[in-house]
Amino acid sequence: MYQGLIHRYRDFLPIDDKSIITLHEGATPLLRAKNLEDELKYDGEIYLKYEGMNPTGSFKDRGMTYAVSKAVEEGAKAIICASTGNTSASAAAYAAKAKIQCVVLIPHGNIALGKLSQAMMHGATVVEIKGNFDEALELVRVMGTTHPIHIVNSINPFRLQGQKTAAFEICEDLGRAPDYHFIPVGNAGNITAYWMGYNEYFNLKKVSSKPVMMGFQASGAAPLVSGKVVKNPETIATAIRIGNPASWKQAIAARDASGGIIDKVTDREIVNAYKLLGKIEGVFCEPASATSVAGFIKLIKEKRFEQGKTIVCTLTGHGLKDPDTAIKNSVKPLRSKATIKDLEKVLKL
Numbered sequence: 119m120y121q122g123l124i125h126r127y128r129d130f131l132p133i134d135d136k137s138i139i140t141l142h143e144g145a146t147p148l149l150r151a152k153n154l155e156d157e158l159k160y161d162g163e164i165y166l167k168y169e170g171m172n173p174t175g176s177f178k179d180r181g182m183t184y185a186v187s188k189a190v191e192e193g194a195k196a197i198i199c200a201s202t203g204n205t206s207a208s209a210a211a212y213a214a215k216a217k218i219q220c221v222v223l224i225p226h227g228n229i230a231l232g233k234l235s236q237a238m239m240h241g242a243t244v245v246e247i248k249g250n251f252d253e254a255l256e257l258v259r260v261m262g263t264t265h266p267i268h269i270v271n272s273i274n275p276f277r278l279q280g281q282k283t284a285a286f287e288i289c290e291d292l293g294r295a296p297d298y299h300f301i302p303v304g305n306a307g308n309i310t311a312y313w314m315g316y317n318e319y320f321n322l323k324k325v326s327s328k329p330v331m332m333g334f335q336a337s338g339a340a341p342l343v344s345g346k347v348v349k350n351p352e353t354i355a356t357a358i359r360i361g362n363p364a365s366w367k368q369a370i371a372a373r374d375a376s377g378g379i380i381d382k383v384t385d386r387e388i389v390n391a392y393k394l395l396g397k398i399e400g401v402f403c404e405p406a407s408a409t410s411v412a413g414f415i416k417l418i419k420e421k422r423f424e425q426g427k428t429i430v431c432t433l434t435g436h437g438l439k440d441p442d443t444a445i446k447n448s449v450k451p452l453r454s455k456a457t458i459k460d461l462e463k464v465l466k467l
């Protein structure tokens with residue numbers, strides 16, 4: 119039986135066996151997006167790394183299994199994180215499994231309902247902060263040094279170690295590294311982790327090339343594009359509503375070492391990609407996740423991208439996380455009486 123990514127990649131993620139906390143995360147699908155290729159008239163191969171298929175519905179589980187296992191190994195009784203939603207959902211679930219306490223700080227009014235419900239159901243202590251994610255993360259940094267509580271944000275290096283396994287899986291599924299890797303960028307941990315994973319597989323000669331890293335931020339929250347901290351970040355993609363990313367330097371280093379870019383897309387471009395994936399690929403991701411595909415579409419439309427390449431776009435979280443945004447951006451259901459006659463009328467048959 120598959121037992122989660124620490125077991126699968128144990129040489130890369132050293133830990134005492136007794137401390138492993140897993141919900142069997144990882145091994146997510148790498149989907150060929152043939153309809154998207156046709157739609158965009160792209161003659162290369164586009165793949166979607168669908169991280170919404172992790173146990174709590176986002177890529178955060180990859181880092182959380184290792185961060186919480188390491189915390190348990192070190193005897194931790196409590197963990198804490200700041201979050202735009204997914205980290206808190208994941209931390210809460212793994213803490214529940216580990217039977218330790220979990221405190222999550224979330225920006226009041228700016229987290230998708232599904233994520234909030236997860237943290238609550240898993241028994242975390244949820245604190246809504248009158249401020250944004252960046253401010254919440256500052257509080258967490260202080261709490262981690264003044265109280266006996268383990269930080270499980272991506273400033274905890276074990277988080278990125280766990281997350282790098284997504285790059286391993288892609289290399290194994292493709293039998294090579296992709297030419298380009300498109301990824302949403304918020305706090306900038308994930309782009310850092312993927313780059314680390316690709317480099318490790320390259321250095322071990324498991325693959326003979328590395329991808330160009332293509333990071334995309336929302337235009338209202340794009341500090342890595344402007345080079346300046348954004349004091350009041352705003353975007354429909356609340357997961358990446360971040361103005362001062364913790365892994366700023368590492369993300370820029372990944373961009374430069376891979377010969378890539380970190381660019382931005384508008385909320386409209388994000389929503390268009392989000393809807394398109396649902397409609398033509400049968401893949402429901404959350405708005406922030408669609409930022410990777412929105413970036414690819416933007417480059418194709420602007421004729422800034424070469425044909426014939428193998429592309430992977432990470433879809434970081436599941437669409438069910440944020441039903442409000444889904445419903446707001448969809449056609450309303452029709453209404454019918456419970457009769458065939460009325461149903462046929464409504465369906466215009």
Ligand code: F0G
Nearest residue numbers: 201202204205304305306307308434435
């Ligand atoms: N996509 C989703 C769905 C996310 O939840 C996040 C980050 C990102 C992309 C960006 O990844 O931060 O590694 O660059 N969410 C964090 C959270 C901040 O608190 O759940 P990143």
